[in-house]
Amino acid sequence: MLFGLFGKRCAVEHDEYLKLMPRIVEGLSQVRLIFYKSLDEALETRGVNCNYLGLLGADVGAALKGYQLTCSFGYSFAYMKDVSWASKVHPTWLDLLSDSDRADIEYHNKLFLDCAGDFSCLSELLLGILYEVMEWPRREAYMTKVIVANCCALGIMSQAVVSHVAGDRRNVKKLVGNLGIRECSFSF
Numbered sequence: 001m002l003f004g005l006f007g008k009r010c011a012v013e014h015d016e017y018l019k020l021m022p023r024i025v026e027g028l029s030q031v032r033l034i035f036y037k038s039l040d041e042a043l044e045t046r047g048v049n050c051n052y053l054g055l056l057g058a059d060v061g062a063a064l065k066g067y068q069l070t071c072s073f074g075y076s077f078a079y080m081k082d083v084s085w086a087s088k089v090h091p092t093w094l095d096l097l098s099d100s101d102r103a104d105i106e107y108h109n110k111l112f113l114d115c116a117g118d119f120s121c122l123s124e125l126l127l128g129i130l131y132e133v134m135e136w137p138r139r140e141a142y143m144t145k146v147i148v149a150n151c152c153a154l155g156i157m158s159q160a161v162v163s164h165v166a167g168d169r170r171n172v173k174k175l176v177g178n179l180g181i182r183e184c185s186f187s188f
Contacts, residue, residue, distance in 0.1 A: 011081035027161035066108025123151035
């Protein structure tokens with residue numbers, strides 16, 4: 001746990017941070033699976049067969065991992081004692097997130113950095129990637145709304161994973177509350 005007396009946020013040293021990273025990446029993977037299923041169910045109600053297992057393809061997977069990396073890595077700086085070593089930790093995040101798609105994840109991460117943390121910008125960019133990769137025929141307003149909402153939720157839940165691993169229950173509650181979720185429990 002990274003909290004000291006009176007709930008004040010504590011920051012961790014480099015070595016301790018590295019020990020937390022595998023749990024963060026495991027949590028990001030679980031949140032990604034929830035995203036796939038949620039998006040599939042929402043679009044299926046409108047007759048769009050997106051088959052979330054098809055979303056597990058390398059192109060979409062790398063885009064989503066790059067998106068999550070962008071949403072959660074910078075956010076994790078709040079839990080670092082010294083952010084000067086953040087650039088040394090970034091390759092470790094990439095290693096843990098990637099199977100064989102490291103270059104693609106890094107490409108998407110750099111692409112998303114242009115949004116400077118703006119969730120609407122990030123979600124619109126990811127929306128364009130999903131439309132292109134999934135070869136969906138047209139941008140129907142409902143589909144766009146559902147996909148953008150799911151993309152925003154993915155980004156916020158990715159940040160909630162970081163807070164959860166850091167032991168910051170108050171911030172997890174705040175983040176998931178932004179999504180209209182009262183309680184959230186992670187199993188990693």
